[in-house]
Amino acid sequence: MRKRTLFSVAVLAGLAICSRAGAYDATAPSYATVSQDRLDKPEPQNWLMPRGTYNGWGYSPLDQINAKNVKRLIPVWSLSTGVTDAHQAAPIVNNGIMFVSTPQNRIIAVDARTGDTIWRYERHLPPDMQQLHPTNRGVALYGDKVYMATMDACVVALTATTGKVAWQHCVAKWRDGYYMTLAPLAADGKILVGVSGGELGIRGFIDALDAETGKEDWKFYTVAGPGEPGGDTWKGDSWKTGGVPIWMQGNYDPATRTVYFGTGNGGPWMPDTRPGDNLFATSAIALDVETGKLKGYHQYHWNDAWDWDEVSAPLLIDVNRNGRAVHELVHAGRDGYLWQLQRDPSGKIGFISGQPFVHQDVFKSIDPKTGRPTYDEAKVPGTNKKALFCPSLWGGKDWPMEAYSPKTKLLYVPANDNLCAEIAGEKLGPREPGSLYVGVPIDDIFSSLRPRPGVDTSKPMKIGQLQAWDLSTGKKVWSHDFLDSAMWAPILATAGDLVFSGGTNDRMFRAFDASNGKLEWETRLNSGVEGTPSTFMVNGVQYIAVLSGYGVDAERQNNGLKKMLAPRLDHQVVPNDGTIHVFALMGPKTETASR
Template sequence: MRTLTYAALLAVAMVPAAHAADGPGEYKPVTDERLANPEPENWLMTKGNYAGWSYTPLEQITTENVSKLRPVWSAATGKDKGHEAPAIVNGRYMYVATPENQVLAFDSKTGRTLWRYTREMPEGFGALHMTNRGVALWGDKVYVASIDCMLQALDAKTGELVWESEVCDWQTESAYITSAPLVVKGQVIVGPSGGEFGVRGFIKAFDAETGKELWTTYSVPGPGEPGHDTWPQDGKWKDAWKDGGGTMWMPGNYDVKNDVIYWGVGNGAPWPGDQRPGDNLYLTSVLSINPDDGKIAGHFQYHWNDSWDWAAMNAPSLVEFEKDGKKVSGLISAQRNGYLYWLDRAEDGEITFDHAVPYVHNNVFEKLDPKTGRPTYNEEAKVGTGKTATYCPSLWGGKDWFYQAYNPKTQMLYIPFNDNHCMTLTGLVQPIIPGQWSAGVDINKLDLKADKDFPYIGGVQAWNVNDRKEVWKETYAGSWNFGSILTTAGDLIFVGGTNDRMFRAYDAKSGDLLWEFPTPSGIISPPSSFEIDGKQYIAVVSGYGVDAQWIQGKMAKQAGWEESVPEGGSVWVFALPDEK
């Protein structure tokens, strides 16, 4: 295993400035066909493909040569706060979204800045998470959702604004957007955050050419809609559905063959479930949706009457796994509640439970129904109004928003996880006032607790999706893991996520650490991979902040860790040295 230092970095011959004259050339429009069958040399969407694998078929960089990986170019974003967007690549055009409504375009080969787009933040605006998780491509446009609830279409070559449409109203709804959009069949689909402010979750679809709104799908059904009877129908909580949460704040995945979208639904609002008695569909669920009209075709709810902020915002990865000796079309997802789920998906979008096992400690679920997957609860660990409860894992779960990865060669799922942490909360009734916290708990009393003498918290797990067993596990004694995973056909995984600022490569089959590189800040953005002129590159954006930084401060008091990690965004691109 080889660790590169900054001294080594300075010794590396970076791309000469003279090469900047070699421009990126024509822009190749992104079509439905290209999104359905993305070329290995590009990274056209946040998770690499519609199935949500975070996998690249490129295999030039392998377990045998990854130790030679070197930085090719780097560029500062000019922003601090948490950078959570991947580098999206279409040929020589790379796009990186940053906090504070900024999109940067680079020449992916040389690192030369092509353009910069910034939308001015409105006066008085505030949000719980000041970040952005990426752009989407279609045609000759780049699509980005600004944190102040607007969707913009930018010219891919110039960065000029083509159109913009309102997704939500941040002033009256307290909603805001951190999600990357998903483009399906010429429609740009995105949903806001804001469950902690009483936002009723939804996604909207817009025409990619004109910005015209096409349809809206709510995650909490209203009167007369299927599932509304799982919310209180009378009494003091009868209107709970109106502010029930379930925000859909991460991009979904898409089954191209059967024309079905899969989207994750967030936590309940307020957090104490006794303020909205019932199962509360479709909170903490995965929905299957018809992309033509937004109608819900099926669902699976991971846990009912959510009382822990265990949002299910990540859509499961679309995979085939073995069942009773046969290959079946399925969904697999490591959920925030600490359980790993195998689900069956039918052609019409119906979703049924198959199997689930805990991948971190959970003290809330006493058991799961083997046929339905419905959990039975330890009521002592369920937060209620005026009731204090301690539950594990904490609200950040076994895995927060960051992406798992699936490798079809190894048949393994790779999970960035956190264990050995719990939370103590007391529920209370809070009024819903636009722009004010109303999650039913005192935000200043979120009591995060690591287990006494914890051996580790963060790490990476590898699971065989067929025999449904853990294959290997890497753990971090002194850090949480807030990093998404990239896996490759070269039998590697790449991941950041730790407070030591390292970007690492592991053997995907064994878990052996093969290479690491220190970036100026911590990495909480997903890595990506692309190829130019027959050369494979690995890209990642460094820039710590948001929840990872907040937790770092908590751990400084509990375990003596450094109080904070340096902030400041920068893009890093790596490749193997040219053969001489």
């Protein structure tokens, strides 16, 4: 199929903006410009980026809602997004104005107190485009603009007060299989994005765009090319279709001006199609924010065979080790290992430890100095070679982000245990731009789920887990198990000694005691909750916000579970409709504030 020009993409791009400019309530909050200083140290009442802060903690110092009073948490307002599918974004809040992005690349600006819509932006995506992952993981704020990465591989910048398009820039051609689901990272005058399309034969990259103009400042290819550092880890032309997508926003260290990203797996899936380590696949990478130059990396596992994208960026945490604060990067991997790495001021990344946090039967050992695993070859699928391995394709933890509380000093992990997968590769034909280029029949992929050998599936089965880890000791402190359901949602931790999350197939949104994992509060929403929870304060009232809206891989895996556990889940229906939910404590203060 012929490729279209970027021009056609730009013309097709959404122009339908509906703004309430002129009609908006005069008492509504005014917009506060988002400076670099504010991003470096966000005010506790605001939630300016998907994880709240650059270190990726997903932690808020707000404590009005706490373990003692959370049972009084009630819905304050909700708003249908008008869209179905996986709503995975965090509600971003700046000075009482909330920005929510949804599947189909829509943005809704809302008065965070009342749920009144301020404006909506609706992007018109190319009508014949494939959306393998119809989701969007959030917006970025910088200056007076709101930024979204789109399914047709563009970045659109909107004026925050009106929703009018300020600029847009397409970073690749969607007809070639490129698309974007991540939240942009705004840092030092740049908007950083990365591309998806690892199942479509792309060559992944990260782009930094000028926040004011959209002009490209630099590009870093996540698949090292010939002559580049790491280029010798790809053979022949395999680098041209090597995948290594960037699914998630990066984290940032302003002190060293270093951005950290997690990278996806190599493509096609079967490792014999791309022999070598395949740098910088399934890695944590450190880039200079100014130049895009690679400062350091750590590859969690080499020559991936299991679709174990290591998509979420590592968290920047100082861990107390024998009285000394060690600057670490922490990542609960899709490969089922909890990785603790050393973050050097130069950007170099060292290995500290790796240990399984769910059942993992692929790694035979880990090199104590480098962290490089050795594999059980019987667990490595290949072209015409079937293998059963654990965890499953969706891993011990997929994209949903961990959280860290500096108060409890615990890392909270949305994990999935006791699931495995069985796949074999098939001979690949020539790549057709924009078509699947996986090397495993799609029918086989979505029927690959298996229980861990020896697990009795005739009884309710432990799968999803919310785990809490002490990083200083490397010990699991507590775990909350979910039966017959995986766990597919990021975690929010707060100074109120709470952790919030959804992610299960019963549509629950829950709050746990951060210290011991006791379930303190739960409510059942209209749809499955994959959204990234956030919290904010307006007029002295703390709110908790989260999106419901079920789909993509949570739904795919749940379909596999339904087959695997049949007929136990036959009756189960998880609707897909998207809604913004906002909660606060019951009481006169909340009633006054939301009027």
